[in-house]
Amino acid sequence: MEKTIADRTVTVNEEGFMTDAAQWCKEIGEALALEEGICMVDRHWVVVEYLRDQDAQGVPMSIRKIKNSGVVDIKEIYQLFPKGPLKVASKVAGLKKPASCL
Amino acid sequence: MSDTKGKINKMLIILSKSTLENVYACFVLANGARMEGIEAEIFCTFFGLDAINKKKLDHLHTATVGNPALNMPTMLGGLPGMEALASSMMKKEMEKIDMPDVHEFLDILSASGVKLWACKLAMDMFHLKKEDLYDDIDGVLTVGEFYGRGEGEGTHMLFI
Numbered sequence: 001m002e003k004t005i006a007d008r009t010v011t012v013n014e015e016g017f018m019t020d021a022a023q024w025c026k027e028i029g030e031a032l033a034l035e036e037g038i039c040m041v042d043r044h045w046v047v048v049e050y051l052r053d054q055d056a057q058g059v060p061m062s063i064r065k066i067k068n069s070g071v072v073d074i075k076e077i078y079q080l081f082p083k084g085p086l087k088v089a090s091k092v093a094g095l096k097k098p099a100s101c102l
Numbered sequence: 103m104s105d106t107k108g109k110i111n112k113m114l115i116i117l118s119k120s121t122l123e124n125v126y127a128c129f130v131l132a133n134g135a136r137m138e139g140i141e142a143e144i145f146c147t148f149f150g151l152d153a154i155n156k157k158k159l160d161h162l163h164t165a166t167v168g169n170p171a172l173n174m175p176t177m178l179g180g181l182p183g184m185e186a187l188a189s190s191m192m193k194k195e196m197e198k199i200d201m202p203d204v205h206e207f208l209d210i211l212s213a214s215g216v217k218l219w220a221c222k223l224a225m226d227m228f229h230l231k232k233e234d235l236y237d238d239i240d241g242v243l244t245v246g247e248f249y250g251r252g253e254g255e256g257t258h259m260l261f262i
Contacts, residue, residue: 063137063210064202074213083139101134102200 006031010094017090017097021055024094033092036083040092044080047072048093051086055095061086062102111256112141114248118262120152122164122192128153128262129207136214144211145248147221150262151228154218154236159204163189205236212238217251219243 003012006027011019016035018024029048033040050071054061063086067074077085086098113135117128128144135142152158166172166179166188178184193203202210212218217240220232225242232242243251252259 062200084137
């Protein structure tokens with residue numbers, strides 16, 4: 001379905017995850033974060049950029065990958081996205097919901 | 103219930119045995135809860151204590167006797183070395199799907215905010231001290247104290 005975020009029209013699924021990562025921009029990320037009650041600061045963007053980079057390389061994400069990322073540790077990602085680190089961070093990053101159970 | 107519409111806010115998981123499959127089920131469920139923003143706590147009792155016992159947690163096995171899911175004749179499962187073989191095969195498969203080993207999984211759970219508790223009665227029974235346990239354990243609790251952790255709406259309890 002279509003949704004207007006930050007004055008742009010993007011396609012999202014029924015859970016509000018963007019279905020085309022190419023439609024994403026920082027303003028959209030900021031608006032999606034606000035919907036989740038998150039005010040983006042530098043460290044949020046570092047995580048979002050890391051996730052988008054990994055996604056572009058086709059690497060499936062898991063909490064273990066975060067642990068070994070060298071970009072952010074598990075404690076910090078929970079502080080940044082307390083309602084679900086990978087799930088919410090992926091949503092803000094304009095990516096699909098992570099399919100892994102780990 | 104009416105306010106939360108059945109939403110799960112906290113998972114209390116009791117781990118009572120430490121075969122690989124039970125420990126991983128418990129850890130995956132606890133981690134999965136945290137990943138959804140749900141609180142999670144694990145209470146290790148009786149043989150479940152092995153999963154947080156420093157001397158044992160790196161050497162957990164899968165049961166080859168009395169485990170019908172393995173499709174292995176019971177007599178065969180009892181042969182020397184069979185349990186070690188099945189366990190090492192299972193660990194290899196787990197590594198393939200990026201599953202951490204028990205020690206690393208405990209590190210992940212602890213960093214993710216999962217509370218790890220040891221059962222006082224079982225500790226006494228097995229003559230264990232807190233120093234014998236994984237370093238980042240949150241404490242030793244009685245059953246009553248563990249139940250006390252379940253206060254609030256949307257708390258669910260699992261026995262593994």
